Amino acid sequence: MSIDMSQFHQVFFEECFEGLEAMESGLLTLDMGDIDSEIINTIFRGAHSIKGGSGTFGFTVVAEYTHIMETLLDEMRDGRRQVTQPAVDVLLGSVDCLREMLTAIQNEQDVNNASVAKHKTALEVVLNGGAVAEESAPPVEQESISEEVVANIVPDMPEEEPVEAQEQGWKIAFCPYLDLLKTGNDPVRLFRELNELGDLTTVANIQDVPGFYEIDPEECNISWDLKVVGDISADEIREIFNWVEGDCEMEVQPLAKAAKPAPAVKEIDPEPAAITPTNPAPKPAEVKAKVTTETKKSDTQDSENEAAKTTAKASSIRVDTDKIDTLINMVGEVVITQSMLGLVGENFSMDKVGQLKRGLAQLERHTRDLQQSVMNIRMLPISFVFSRFPRLVHDISSKLDKKIVLKLVGENTEVDKAVVELINDPLVHLIRNSLDHGIEMPADRVAAGKPETGTIELRAYHRGGHIVIEIIDDGRGLNKDKLLAKAIEKGLIEENNLLTEKQIFELIFMPGFSTAEQLTDISGRGVGMDVVRRNIQSLGGNIEIISELGKGTTIAIHLPLTLAILDGQSVAVGDETYIVPLVSIIESINITERMLNKVAGKGETFRLRNEYLPVIRMRNIFNVHSGNPTKSKEGVLVVVEGQGEMCCLLVDELLGQQQVVIKSLEANYRRVEGVSGATILGDGSVALILDVPGLVRFSIR
């Protein structure tokens, strides 16, 4: 029964990360005073399914680690333990640690043992410390703390197992019922888990196995005598057999060699072993040894199966079933229309033209709907990005000693998956900025007559084919004079330049610009805002700042809903057709040659409402030789804006507006300057989509 488990890894990791996210958001919403048991249950469920999954897939490290979390959460759930802020912080840390571990395993790297061990001890301290305090036994607590200190000082020293551990262990008589296998339980898996707890020896009793011809392969006729050696609590053993409870008879006894003869434990027996402080020190060493063997194993698999590795990295998407149902519906409609058209075409005569036209119109409508619903599949709610920020705000605000509330508005606004993936980093940066520079210290806020707690609002909404994401803080706002002074000091602008308010705010996007008096590890190094802007522009969006000194700052990001479709204006240059993105066009003007002014005999400008704009002759810049040169005839000037710069493109003719599907040139070819992609026109030919900011830069050179 050897199923290649690696095929399920991708799903497992996805589920784990989802579970972690649920745990994280649950932990963050936990209100200290008033504990909602439903939230604790959610967190517990997350931990439990990660544990179960990782056990099944043999990621022992993860399973062991989650087990400790689960124990802690279980106590909280039962009300045996108070939910305290420190405990929640440790759990949050554990979530991070788990995420690190899972990412490492996913990328087939070594797990960072030191950090795992650190978080593990922290968890154990909470677990033990709390439990001991409840039993009000101070001397034991002392002991556990001193042990903890030792473990902290020499975390990497491989400590020897205590001598008596050799003699500790359990004897288990495991006699499954005939139908154990039918319930989906595999005894081998149980043994594997047992083996991870300690040294396992198994003796199989096959006296009940019938003759070969009478064997029913679905029945389990074997029983086992198991001996597992190691410092293991009864709870841990019970945990493993939890799933087969009721499908077997079993008896668990401590090994006879134990110092004092312990009474035989019949299956479920609340053993206090889990609560007594176990020595934490040997555990990290143990984990380490296991991790190395495991990674070795995966390494060999890795080289054997290169293909599997690439598939594991393939990105996937979770789609609402409703969306798929709509899609299937739509495809059905298209098929019906197609067969109808087929019928019309079979015995075509002129009197069927009306029918044909109707069919074609229907087909067009269905195709459009189909396109829309396929696009919809790629749409994800922006909450995929937003959900990470409460944690970020929580962590940073406590680090900065600021009181900040994060409000999320419009989390269900849908946006293309590619946008979701790429918008995260810029947003993190902007929010960090708001936290660090925007919101003042509580004392300053009170002094300024504002509520002590600052608010950052993250808002997403749709506006005219765009998604707008706003980051609104009620902090100190941008200081225009300071910005100007800084820019002059850095030599970014001339002293007597007159800048509009907007232009001044734009200064913060310049590389190397920072007004923070003090650098922190959170922000203020003056790299970043330019990167943020570049990233957003590469997504086809733009970024805008509105700020009022003392009142707050709003940063608005406008992004296209999808990166796959674009509204374009097709223009002709000679025999070539190019597409200009409609969003970048300001206006188009019919001109004659003499409306252009030469500058220094070379460059050309056009005067548009008292502003001189550079003119780019598409024919020259793209070396088009076909058709009549524009010089002798009137052309069309398309005024475009890209990256804040305006310029005019001189083309021969405007052809028409249409939605075009963006195809990558780079997939089979390479990047071409002045071109952002290609599309396929109605006649099957290829047209290039112009990259307006790129063209502006290209023409200046």
Add this chain to the structure above:
Amino acid sequence: MAQEAENKDIDQYHYSKNLDNAVQYLSFALGKEEYGVDILRVQEIRSWEPVSRIPNVPSYEKGVVNLRGSIVPILDLRERFSLSKAEYTPLTVVVVLQTGDSNKTRIMGVVVDSVSDVISVDKTEIQGAPDFGAKVSNEFINGLVSVNERMVMLLDVDKLLKLEELDQDESQ
């Protein structure tokens, strides 16, 4: 079953005598010269159709076409090898080739005069490309083989389709 066995026989017939070392090449003509490419790299053979020009690229990169929804560049091999230009006629052929490293494959079309044959070549019979000195570039040629007294130059598809990355934007 009988049919299958028959097919197998035919296949074996097509491979050369020595099955282990046989490699199949698609041969095509450029002027009077004959070239071959590994048949496993050939995706399809199409007739020439007008391309959309790409601005500011070397002249042998003719442009791009729409190949069932993907944008595929077309290279002119005559110009690539600095041979005399030939008129494109309806008989001009585009061989669509696959190239790429382990993680990314590209598809490109090359314009050739005509496709000749599929030849089976014994690996051991391939000779290394002679060094013509600086005068003639042999960077794309993997080796030479003679088939029925004709010399066929075997091309290295990956080198052939490697475009100079002129991405100045990236370096900025």
